[in-house]
Amino acid sequence: MMGKNKEYYKLVRDNIKKLTPYSSARHEFSGHASVHLDANENPFDYHMYNRYPDPLQWDLKKKIGKLKGTTPETIFIGNGSDEPIDLLIRIFCTPGQDAIHVLEPTYGMYRVAADINDVEVHTTLLTESFEINEDRLFDNMDAHDRILWICSPNNPSGNVQDQQIMINILNRFDGIVVVDEAYIDFSKEASMVSMLQDYDNLVVLQTFSKAWGMAGLRCGLAFSSPWIIDLMNAVKPPYNVNEFTQKYLSEQLEKADEVRKEVSKILQERDRVFHFLESLDAVEDVFPSEANFILFRIQNSQEIFSGLQEKGIIVRNRTNVPLCKDCLRVTIGTEAENDQFMKQIKILCK
Numbered sequence: 550m551m552g553k554n555k556e557y558y559k560l561v562r563d564n565i566k567k568l569t570p571y572s573s574a575r576h577e578f579s580g581h582a583s584v585h586l587d588a589n590e591n592p593f594d595y596h597m598y599n600r601y602p603d604p605l606q607w608d609l610k611k612k613i614g615k616l617k618g619t620t621p622e623t624i625f626i627g628n629g630s631d632e633p634i635d636l637l638i639r640i641f642c643t644p645g646q647d648a649i650h651v652l653e654p655t656y657g658m659y660r661v662a663a664d665i666n667d668v669e670v671h672t673t674l675l676t677e678s679f680e681i682n683e684d685r686l687f688d689n690m691d692a693h694d695r696i697l698w699i700c701s702p703n704n705p706s707g708n709v710q711d712q713q714i715m716i717n718i719l720n721r722f723d724g725i726v727v728v729d730e731a732y733i734d735f736s737k738e739a740s741m742v743s744m745l746q747d748y749d750n751l752v753v754l755q756t757f758s759k760a761w762g763m764a765g766l767r768c769g770l771a772f773s774s775p776w777i778i779d780l781m782n783a784v785k786p787p788y789n790v791n792e793f794t795q796k797y798l799s800e801q802l803e804k805a806d807e808v809r810k811e812v813s814k815i816l817q818e819r820d821r822v823f824h825f826l827e828s829l830d831a832v833e834d835v836f837p838s839e840a841n842f843i844l845f846r847i848q849n850s851q852e853i854f855s856g857l858q859e860k861g862i863i864v865r866n867r868t869n870v871p872l873c874k875d876c877l878r879v880t881i882g883t884e885a886e887n888d889q890f891m892k893q894i895k896i897l898c899k
Contacts (some may be wrong), residue, residue, distance in 0.1 A: 554749035554776060560641050560695055560724060561780065570783040576604055602792040605782060609795050612802045613770065617742055617755075622775040625782065628789050630731060630756045630769030635662045636781050637752065637771075641695045641725055642668040648693045652681060654705055654870040656729060659698045669693070674871060679706035679836065681714050687721065696725045702732040705867050705878045707838030709738045719748045725777075727752045732840035734760030734812055735819075742772045749774045757798060759841060760812050766794045815841050819881045825891050831898040833875070842880045847898075850875040856897040862890055 558566075578587060585592075591599045603609075610621035617624075627633045642649060644667035651659050653672050663670045673689045676682055681699070697718065701710040719726050728741045730753055741753045752773040758764035768790065771781065819838060826835045826845050831853075834846040844867065847853055854866045854877055865878040879890060 554774065556723070557725065557750050558776065562640065562643050565640050565780065565784065568783055571787050573601070573604055573787040576787065598792055600792070601788055602790065602795055604787045604789075606790055606795055609790075609799055612799060616802060616805065617740070617772070619742055619745065619772060623745055623772050623778060625771040625773070625778050625785075626790050627769045627771065627781075627785070629758065629767040630729070630754050630771075631658055631662070632785065632789060633752075633754060633769060633771040633781060634658055634727075635666070636784050637696060637725065637727060638662050638666050638668055640777075640780050640784055642666065644668060646693065647695045648691060649696045649698065650686075650690065650694045651698045652686070652700075654679070654703075654867075654872055655698065655700045656704045656731075675703075675706075677872065679703055679708050679872065681710050681718075683714050683717060686718070690722070694722075694724055696727060697722055698727050698729065700729040700731075701738070702730075702736050702838070702840040704731070704840070705842075705844050705865070705870060705873065705876075706836055707732075707840040707842060707844055708836065709736055709839050712738065712741070715741065716744075719744075719751055722750070725750050725752060727754060729754040731756045732759055734808075735816065735841050736839035738839065745772060745774065749776075752777060757801075760815075761801065761808055762811070763798065763801070766797065768794055768798055815881050818884060818887050819843065822879065822881060822887050822891065829895065829898050842878050844873070844876055844878045846874075846876045848875070850877055853877065853894060853897050857890070857893055860889075860893045862893055864890070 585600065588601050590601065593599060606626045607621060609626060610624045613624055614621050625633055638649065648669035648671050649659065649663050650671045652675050660670050671691050671694055673686045699710055699715060702708060715728060730740055733740050733755060741751065745751060752771055755770045757768045823835055823843055826832050826843065831848045832845055833848065836844045850868055854864065857864055867873040867876045867878050881887065
């Protein structure tokens with residue numbers, strides 16, 4: 550295992566340390582061959598989909614590494630971001646014994662993955678402006694906390710967390726810190742991927758579901774020290790990323806300039822919708838966003854939500870989420886979709 554860190558490796562579950570990973574036919578052969586008789590595949594050509602994909606996606610990781618400024622050994626590619634979330638809990642948290650810590654309100658899948666794995670969830674509330682109160686966090690920390698989850702830009706609030714505070718946490722917390730950057734492509738903030746060499750307990754999550762427009766392909770990323778990536782590769786299913794996704798994503802990575810143009814359009818529309826919401830008397834708060842959505846607090850939120858739904862416009866009702874009473878969350882769509890949303894909500898607010 551590449552350069553494992555003794556201080557943090559002790560957090561790994563004992564059974565995972567002893568695990569002998571499944572070795573598939575494609576794990577045991579690398580390179581090129583003209584006759585494949587090792588994996589019990591159908592020999593007839595189905596556009597190469599009759600063959601198992603590369604279980605470690607090396608060609609794809611090389612391209613992603615160039616795009617993100619890191620090396621293939623620091624990259625895990627998963628079936629959406631949900632797969633690395635689940636894997637990290639399975640690697641570092643013993644069921645019925647260990648815990649994760651989340652900063653609420655945040656992405657709900659951290660809790661669901663912990664619940665599935667019989668891992669306790671400890672929580673600390675963000676401030677009223679959805680920022681981390683470092684002292685409050687460490688006052689709430691428990692000896693059984695193995696993983697801390699920080700979503701930045703945060704879902705559902707849209708704000709980024711102070712990077713110096715996240716660095717302080719990395720230095721103070723003796724567990725694994727996961728920074729979920731699913732919306733980083735919409736933010737002015739620099740990615741924490743650039744800090745991987747400085748912190749052996751840092752994991753950064755990203756995804757191709759948002760800015761890259763590939764939600765239906767389910768392709769997420771984890772960046773971390775090679776020893777953590779090695780553990781994730783050992784625990785994952787052997788062929789977790791299918792051949793079509795690998796090929797399509799490899800082609801799309803050549804279109805980074807087009808993605809940046811689309812992101813620019815989304816950001817322009819985000820500003821337009823933000824200022825429109827600010828102009829409505831019924832809207833009490835519009836929270837600053839560095840994501841592709843806006844959280845806002847509005848009078849009669851349930852009636853507004855239902856009224857939009859009746860017109861075929863679906864937004865997310867977040868009123869039952871901590872700190873989000875009477876809040877709705879709207880994703881930034883096309884100019885025409887945003888026009889429909891603004892037209893209908895203005896009518897409903899009269």
